[in-house]
Structures are given as structure tokens and as C-alpha cells.
Amino acid sequence: MAALLLGQAAAQAAPSCSKPVYLSFDTGHMGVAPLVAELLKRYDARATFFLANEPTQSGGKTLDEEWAPWWRARAAEGHDFGSHTWEHDTWLADLPDGRFKVRTAAGIEKPRIRELTAAQYCEGLRKPAQRFQAMTGKAMSPIFRPPAGKTSPALLAAAQACGFTAVLWSPAGFLGDELPSDRYPNAHLLERALRDIRPGDILMAHLGIWQRQDAWAPAVLEPLMKGLIDKGMCFAAMREHPGFAAVMNKPLELP
Template identity: 60%
Template structure:
């Protein structure tokens, strides 16, 4: 279609989910051993689809890791503001994990002589401004989001962070590791595409690509709402993706259980 919108109707999606549900028993049998784990993660966004995402995760008993920043939202005072605090507390009660995405969604832009970094926030009072920060200043920015997460959830976040956009340098990653935070990106086949334009990447194509491409051990990434996408990803893709991966023997785990990070988390906790 010229608009690039998904051609999969609501009825079609329900039929797909129903068909995949029929294939679940074999996947359930393998769930305990988890021979094919995947690690679904969500970064914050405008939060409009957050309730829907929570419903899908609860319905299918999927635990994920949320990377949170205080981003602008369609409703309320920011994704880590008071309006959304009950939503985060409910996710903690369900057993999800949390980690920092920096408080003001601060992008790394470049390494600077002397060990500092050029950065740019996309939220907060310095939104859009290029600034030069020390490593300690960026660490404090990670800490700020982690402290807020602990305040609203009552749970200590994981000693991990995700740089906005996944943009880093080796020196930047090491500097943050030195102050206690491991950087987590995502697998090449784990990029679920919800940031891409709907016109060139319709939901049906993104779902098909993920179901064909995801591999055991992959870290997957999506968002709690993308402002620029005209055809929202989560309502069309998340549930059939979860059901489809489970029907193929995949199981969902949090980053606390990831082999690259579990010892680090145990040492830092």
C-alpha cells in the first residue's frame, strides 16, 4: 500500500495469535530448561502504549528489563514522573527488572581530549544543547535515573545502563564501567524496528523479520512509544511476536540471568 501501513487486520492478527497458541505445549515443556533464551528489553518513550505492553507481558508471563529515562510523554509529567510512578511499581511487583537510560536521555556524541565527552540531552532543561561533560558527570546522570527508579519501584536497579540510541565509544563504555555501570546494547537481529518509518517498514514486515531472524541469546530492544512512527508497533507486533517465539521454543529472561552480565550483577549488588 502507498501509505506503508500494515495490511494485517485486527481479525488477521487474532487468528495468527490463536493459531500460534495451539503450538504452545511443546514450547511450555522446554520452558524450564530454557535452551533458547532471549532477553526482551524496553527503553522509555512517550508511554502511550505502556499499559498495552504491560497487559501483553502479564498475559504471556514474560519478564523483561526496562531501561528508563525521564522522557516527554503524551500523558503526565515525564516517563519517570509522578503520573507514571504507579505503572512502574506495578511492573516491579510482577518481577520485571530495571536499569538506567540516563535521566535526561543524554546522547554520547564524541570523546574529548582529557577524558571527557561531548553529549546532548533530548529531554530536560538542556534539551538539544551540546555540552562537554566529564566522565563523573555522565556517571551522575546514570545514577540519577537509577535512584529515581529505586524510589518509584522499591527495587534496586541492575548495575547496567543503555546509552540513548546505543551510541557509545570504547573509551566511554570503559569509563562508565569504571564507575560501576555495564553498558548493554542489543543484538543485530534483536533490533525490532519500532523506531523506523512506518511507510518503509510496516508492522507486518517487522514481525516477519523478527520471527525469522531472532536467535537464542539475542538481546531484543523496543520502546514504550515512539513519537515519529505513524503506525504504532506494539499493538500490532508485540503479542504475535511473543507467541510466535514461544511456539518456536524460545523463552524470555531478564538481563539478570544473561551469561555476560549475571556475574557482574552479582558482584555489584
Template identity: 60%
Template structure:
């Protein structure tokens, strides 16, 4: 082949230059928003490795859930892990401190709430708006103490269970709820006997669309065949191959203004 044919064309040089500029600026024109809720934390180090390897930033929602190390996901043992994630530039929101599920609305702005962690796990209680706001803030305060970084004013109700009354209560103390797209339910809570990792991966790579918020966990007790990192890494690769890119909720059009204002 003649040497001249091996030389880069002007168009090629321009394209390479534009790609380099876009990469430097973090351009992401077909974003998806990967989020993780806390769990037993058994796969958390592996997830962090995958995210770092593929230069993906995610959003984490934090509760003090029971871990495989006989502690809580926000205890002193995990503080260095959270601090490292904060230094990497991920975004963080509240998941209530004791992973407290909304059960029902009650009159006078009160709620039936059932924590799945903490000293009152499994007990149905009546909370006021102030108590729910306190549960959201407790995770934020703990995160700030561990990392020195402020949590974004975002929360995800455990199980995604909410009501208009609960959302209004949280909004009154400055918190915005984050759900997930139907295709963004990544299935790591489902029984692996019926929903294999291969099946979940195929479905996610096929169905996820730009703008979708994706949801998984840092470990699910009931799943025998762990979803992460077995699905996470090929999912990232597969979505990038489709031309999608990853952003945090700090870049999401619904949340970016309020997150920026909170900093």
C-alpha cells in the same frame, strides 16, 4: 477406541512431570532477552498487559523522557506503573536521566553530550566522567524512590551510541553497557510508511536466534502505526512456537554475575 488407549503412558506421565518441574523452575534453554527503552509511554500499559498475559519478564532501561501526558516517564504519574512492574519481577537499568546522547570523545576523559529531554534538551555540552556517571545514577535513584527496588548496574546509551572511552568511564563507576543483536532491532523506530508492522513481525520471527537481546520502546513519537502491541504479542507467540523462551538480563551469561553481586 478401547479405554486402555486413552490412558496416559508412563512416558507421557514422565514428560508431563518434567515439563511441570521445568516450568516451576523457570527453565529456559533457548532464551532471548526482551528489553524496552522508555519513550512517550503511550503504549506502556498495553505492553504491560501483553507481558503479563504471556508471562514474559523483560528488562527496561529508564530515562525521564517526554510523555504524551505532558510530563516525564519517571514523574509521579508513572511511579505506580514502575512499581507494579518491579513487583512483577522485571529487571531495570539506566538510560541516563535526560536521555543524553554521546556525540564525541574529548581529551582528558571528557565527552560531548546532547540530551534529548530535560531542561537542556538539544544543547551540546561537555561532560566529565563524573557527570556521565551522575546521569546514570540519577535514573537509578529516581527508580529506587518510586519503587523501593534497586536498579541493576546496567545501562543503555541513548541510540546505542558509545565509544570505548565512554564505556570505560561508565565501567569506572560500576555500570555495564547493554546493546542488542542485529536481529534484535525490532524496528519500532522506523517509519511505518516504509516498514509495516507485518514486515517487521515476519523479519523478527524469522531471524531472531537464541541468545539475542531484543530492543523496542515504550512508545515512539515518529511512528504513525504503533509497533506495540500490534507486533509485540504475535512476536512473543511466534518465538515461543519456534521453541524460544524469554528471560531477563539477570539470567544473561554476560551480566548475571554482576547483577547478583549488586543485590
């Protein structure tokens, strides 16, 4: 998959330990969100969440009022937050007139192919930030994760123009929770992650994946966290990452 995309920050952050890794979650069906919250508290870990307005197992959406208390609690605990686009728009192509062709789909939704102007794409980045601030009273950091990690120089430039810097993930940090469980069983994913993850890596998983039959989080997340801690690593917030610290110290200006 994609390697992590560094910001242009020159400043170095002070990590919370000498061997930090940066655990991040994109929104999903939220079925494992209580487990994720419990494990983060148990291991005194910081994470970064990337928010889109996705369908949940309860029939609502991830940014509905139903989930506002959950997001408020995570904000109070000191985690970091970025945008994942409001409708989960996956870039497909740049168009000659400056628009972008995207695949709009999240979870169980039927995919739609759309064409967005740069201004419309920016609006899709800002809406999760606006909703997050309304729910929590706190500002979202000026970072985003493009769905599926798909970007282009033009898309990144459009996002940068409205204040957002992309954060992808390290090759070893692709934790595989979205992969088919018959080909990628949990035991294999756990073994691979514990073998390959190194200090400084950005890790990526989801708050619940609809299509994976053998759910990842209950089986893998806790042994993964414990195993990395046993190797001397800790889970740091993205604001401590040397490539993003300066970017995240800048306030996100919302219209």
C-alpha cells in the same frame, strides 16, 4: 546496529527455558506501557527496562510520580531495570580533555549539544537508579543502555568506573519500532523479527515512539511474542543472560 556488548561475567546463568531471548524496552512516551505490561503478564514473560526521564503523552515525564505505580508493579513482577541516562544523552565524540560531547534529546524535546565530564555522565547514569529506588524501594541493577547504542571505549570505562556495564542488543534484536513506518511497515518488521531472531538474542524496543506514524507495539508486539513462543523460545530476565548474570548479582552502590 550495534551487537550486544557482553559483560566480563564468567558464571553461567540458569535460563528459565532452553531457548531464552531477552526482551528489553527503553522508555518512551509511555502510550503503550499498559499494553506492554498486559502482554508480559499474559505470556508470563520477563523483560528488562532501561529508564530515562523522558516526556510522556500526558505532558509529564516517565519518572514522575504519575508513573511510579506502574514501575512499582513491574518491579513486583520480577522484571529487571537499568539506566538509560537521566536526560537521554547520546554520545557523539570523546573530547581531548576527557569530556564527552553528547546530544541531549528525548521524544519531542528540542536537541541540545552538551559537553559532560566523566563525573557528570556518571551522575546522569545514577539519577534514574536513585529515582527508581525511591519509587519502588528496590535497587536498580548495575547496567545501562547508552541511547542509540552509541559508545566509545572511554565512555564505557567511565560508566564502569561508577559501577555500570553496558547492555546493547543483538543485530536481529533491533525490532525497528523507531524506524519510519512508510519505509518499514509493521508487517515487514514482524516478518523480519520472526525470521531472524535466535535463542540468546537481546531484543530492543521502546515504551512508545513519537515519530513513528503507524504505531509498532499494538500491531507487532503480541504476534512477535506469540510467534517466538511457538518456536519454543521464552522471555527471560537479563539476570539470566550468561554474559551479564555475575554483573547483575553485584549491588549498585549509590552515593
